[in-house]
Amino acid sequence: MTTETLAMSTLVVPDYDAGIAFYAEKLGFKLVEDTDLGDGKRWVVVEAPGANGSGGRLLLARDTNESQTAAFGNQTGGPVAFFLHTDDFASSHERFIAAGVEFMEEPRHEPYATVAAFADPFGNTWDLIEAKDKND
CATH class of the missing domain: 3.10.180.10 (2,3-Dihydroxybiphenyl 1,2-Dioxygenase, domain 1)
Structure with a gap:
């Protein structure tokens, strides 16, 4: 039988380093990956303490347009x-x-x-x- 697992969710941030500073330094998340993709893009993944790869990961994605910027703080609609x-x-x-x-x-x-x-x-x-x- 096939099993699916929610591995990661995307969180849009205005700046990769600001996202890392908050999640890794203040909340204690583990910085799992920070890979330069070129053209100012990075693949930044943080993981909640205790998650051990079981779905407590966030992909920190930098905003790239006005609609993403407008969604800060309202990504769930309230x-x-x-x-x-x-x-x-x-x-x-x-x-x-x-x-x-x-x-x-x-x-x-x-x-x-x-x-x-x-x-x-x-x-x-x-x-x-x-x-x-x-x-x-």
Whole structure:
């Protein structure tokens, strides 16, 4: 039987190095690849900590036209775009704040998780989530 896996999603950024600075340096993503493709284009892939190639990768693509630039921060049409799971919300939240990540709200305790929204420097919204144990 054939198995398909979502390996990577594209995230449009205004500048490759700014994307790397935020995702790798502030959020702690691993820079998997940064290959020069010529003509100012690069193939830049970052991976969320703990993903181990299992789909937590982002291809950082530089905007190349006005419609892509206009989509910054609204790539999903309004809802939170990305969800970053953690097994220790308090530690991750504290580390992100220390790295300069700006949260849009105080942590809240939902029936399914502890969660707080933050935005990347490009306007995309993220939820930092520690899911509740389903056995509770």
